[in-house]
Amino acid sequence: MDAELRPPIRSLGRLAEAEEHCTRCPLYADATQAVPGEGPRRARIMVVGEQPGDQEDRAGHPFVGPAGRLLDQALENAGIDRGETFVTNAVKHFKHEMRGKRRLHKRPNAYEVERCHKWFEAELALVKPALIVALGATAARSVLGRPVPIGKSRRKRFELAGGTAVFVIQHPSALLRIRDSADRRTQFRRFSADLRHAASQAG
Numbered sequence: 001m002d003a004e005l006r007p008p009i010r011s012l013g014r015l016a017e018a019e020e021h022c023t024r025c026p027l028y029a030d031a032t033q034a035v036p037g038e039g040p041r042r043a044r045i046m047v048v049g050e051q052p053g054d055q056e057d058r059a060g061h062p063f064v065g066p067a068g069r070l071l072d073q074a075l076e077n078a079g080i081d082r083g084e085t086f087v088t089n090a091v092k093h094f095k096h097e098m099r100g101k102r103r104l105h106k107r108p109n110a111y112e113v114e115r116c117h118k119w120f121e122a123e124l125a126l127v128k129p130a131l132i133v134a135l136g137a138t139a140a141r142s143v144l145g146r147p148v149p150i151g152k153s154r155r156k157r158f159e160l161a162g163g164t165a166v167f168v169i170q171h172p173s174a175l176l177r178i179r180d181s182a183d184r185r186t187q188f189r190r191f192s193a194d195l196r197h198a199a200s201q202a203g
């Protein structure tokens with residue numbers, strides 16, 4: 001175990017502090033702040049996204065931007081209380097590139113995901129969820145420790161060594177990129193249904 005995690009971190013507050021001071025990969029340098037996971041210490045369900053976006057980076061909270069609003073709606077449709085859910089990201093700092101004055105999202109690479117995995121492990125040890133929903137390929141890679149094909153993994157139950165069930169669902173930001181509104185509504189219903197299915201499989 002790395003030095004930052006020794007002695008074991010015993011609270012989400014201490015974990016957030018440690019993440020804020022993390023320099024394990026270069027992403028801390030250009031981000032406003034680390035964005036720690038949020039939710040009850042003993043949440044039954046943990047939702048893991050890719051990384052904070054522009055709004056999350058500024059606010060310091062996960063899933064508060066457009067994708068977060070979609071996630072909120074889908075969780076509600078699926079009968080899952082976000083207030084009872086621990087929400088986090090595989091990578092805690094916002095990776096982006098400047099395009100004029102705009103900060104455009106850049107997908108974290110395998111090295112950055114691997115370096116940040118220690119913080120996910122610490123969240124897992126504290127929260128001990130019955131179910132993890134990994135949103136998108138980056139989250140799936142961090143949670144499962146290997147790449148998995150998103151399409152072929154639909155509604156497939158994975159399990160971590162400690163018995164936590166894992167389901168992989170597309171990231172809601174993918175819905176935001178669908179231009180056709182009818183198609184977007186269809187995909188959103190599918191996203192909500194996949195969340196409901198995952199929640200029904202939690203022990």
Ligand code: SF4
Nearest residue numbers: 022024025028093116
């Ligand atoms: S992205 Fe993760 S590993 Fe990289 S500096 Fe931030 S907290 Fe540390």
